[in-house]
Amino acid sequence: MPTSKRVFNWYISMVAAACMVLYGYDASVYNSVQGSKNWVAYFNDPSDNMIGLINSSYTIGAIIGGWFFGGPIADFFGRKVGMGIGCFLVIVSTFVQCFSPRGNIGCFLAGRTIIGFGQGIALVAGPIYIGECAPSHIRGKIMAFWQLFYSVGSFICFWVAYACSKHTASLGEWDWKMTVIFQLLVPVLVLCLLFTMPGTPRWYLKKNGNIEAARNALRRIRDTEEEVEAELLEIREALEFEKEAISSNYSALWKDRSVRKRLLIAFVLNAGQQITGQGSLNSYSTKIYQKVFKSASTIMLINALNATFGILFTLNAVWTVDRFGRKFLLVVGGVGMALSMLIVATVETQTPTLAGGAKSEPVAIAIVFLLFLFILFYKPSWGATIWIWTSEVFSMNVRAQAVGMCAQMQNVANAIVNQFFPLFLTSCGFYAFYMFAGINVLLAVFTFFCVPETKKMKLEEMDTLFGGANHVEKGANLMGYPSRETSIAGQGGRRVDEIAEVRESGQPDNKNAVHQVETVNSTR
Structure with missing residues (x-):
């Protein structure tokens, strides 16, 4: 029977992990609004380049916030303050996006940049708080909920978007604004609960x-x-x-050889997380499924189901990460994702396309199943385990700054890939997924030879x-x-x-x- 203090430890960890709901929701909200004809009309039918730029504006804001401000804020003011500042900026930027003047896509873009900046700060403080409060023998299990809450954010967003898509006629332009404004729910809740939590020792x-x-x-x-x-x-x-x-300051990042080594490894792992194909699926699954399905409501439903299964798949990390270890999950996940991407690309490119531009129903169902299979391998491995490994390997003197820099390598990679992926998808279609298959094989090989196992090691x-x-x-x-x-x-x-x-x-x-x-x- 868990003690009251162990229950409290889980409670404060779940509040901190709720910062990841912000990330999961926002990574999905822009994906969702792209499927709304009212959003497209509201902003005068943005081009593929503009759609990529809006996505990149979020990642640029997150890179600046996480790389340059997240670590110093978490170190100087505390982990709780870092989470609080991030949540406050998310609230502000949600209003900016929702109430952008008609046709003023620059205002919407600014809101995306601010929300990225805020999340960049919160996503540094959150995992550090969990790692520094959780007992070492269950740290991996608790940290698995960090990625799980990303899926919870996607789950909320996609189901709200699906519900709105079923009432487009009555909602009008509020079919996409409702999806955006619901983002207020979690940051407001986190801000209220932060006052019940201790600082980290x-x-x-x-x-x-x-x-x-x-x-x-x-x-x-x-x-x-x-x-x-x-x-x-x-x-x-x-x-x-x-x-x-x-050194008691950040100079240890380049003075200490062992810190430099783990920083470089963590850079590769965090960048790799986003170039597995998951980053593009998060941001552009609506556009991807438009090549297979013609019904916007069907696409919204698939996205919602994807987010729902994402929660279930991430739960696998809770019982596997401390049992089998971080390295095992990353290698198996990399191989599984590579096979999934290889098969889905082959199925789509080697089957006939119908007159309307969609695929036959059996082929479409097979593609959806294979992309869900990809998520099955991704969520507990390169989804959850990367965050666990990154948050626990750095020494106290550089932990906040190093985690901030590594986490933003995800956004650096994401910004690069997502800027050209819409054009790549338009010109090459599902042949783009062969690239992701090759990348996942390389990531599995890198992990096998270069990444040490860290399960149940004490932070110090x-x-x-x-x-x-x-x-x-x-x-x-x-x-x-x-x-x-x-x-x-x-x-x-x-x-x-x-x-x-x-x-x-x-x-x-x-x-x-x-x-x-x-x-x-x-x-x-």
Whole structure:
């Protein structure tokens, strides 16, 4: 039976993960409004280049917000403030988009840029908050909900769009405005709930060395005083080593060889997430399905079902990511996505097209099934696992900035691909998907040879996987504390997170005091 504090830990993680609903909704809302004839008429039938530019404006705003502002805001003001600022900007930009003057597509484009900027900030703070609060033995499981909430955002958006598409005659131009305005729901909710959440203990210690604030935060999310004190000491030791031996600021991004190594790997993984084909499907599935179906309502329904199954498929990460590991999921996902893209491209290009420009019903159903199969492989692997891996591999001194930079590599890749994809799709049709098949094979090979496994590793000890020093051990030496390997009296040397895992499974433990507690208490 989970304890009340473990339930609270899940609660605060779900609130932080709700920031991903913003991303999922917005990635889908522009896709949805493109299928509205009222939206097209409202903005005077934008060209393919303009449609690509509107999509790119979001990613440009997100790149600027996440790369240059997300990390500093999360580090200076705190993770909660970063999420709050991002949600506030999403609210403002939603009104800008919804109430753009008729024919003024520049105003709509500005709203897209602002919303990208806000989400760029929120998407840095959210995963860091979860990673720094979640116990290491269930961190992957909790972080899987980050990507799950992306699918929840898409789910809400596409079903709202489908409902509006069934009442176009009565709604008029509000068939697309309703889809846009519903985006207010989640950021308003997150802003209200942020006040019930503690700050992260690692931020309290890094910002101003506030041990008591960090201790109080840990007491709200850890079951025993032993766990609180042991984790508190580990964080202090890691921070001491980073400050004395490396750098307490962002210069460690290029000074520390192990940080540089994981930064480059994370750049490739995050850019790869968007060039698997998923980024283009998110933004242009309406245009893609228009080559197969002629009914706008049918396309909206398929998008809604896609988002619904996306939630179910992402749930696979919850039970697989800590069991089989991050690397296994990425390799299997890459191979599965490659096969799906290869087959869907072959089916579409090698079957006849009917007089109206659509495919026969069996072929159309087969294409939809294959694209759903692609999502089955993508969601738990390159969807959820990339965020998990990125948020957990960096040391405290660079975590916020590094996660911000890596996350925005998704938008850099997305901006490049989505700017030319409408033209590529128009001129080449489904032959474009052969390209995605080849890319997915390369990503699977890269992961197999270059990406270390990180499941159940403690955040403060992650550096050892990349050829770096153990920050906890080195920090303990600098502070004159005993080795961390002599961890828990009476527990056969088991670590605090292992004891928490035993406790969660319902097995008894004797709750003896830890050596670290005695050390910390002696320094108070």
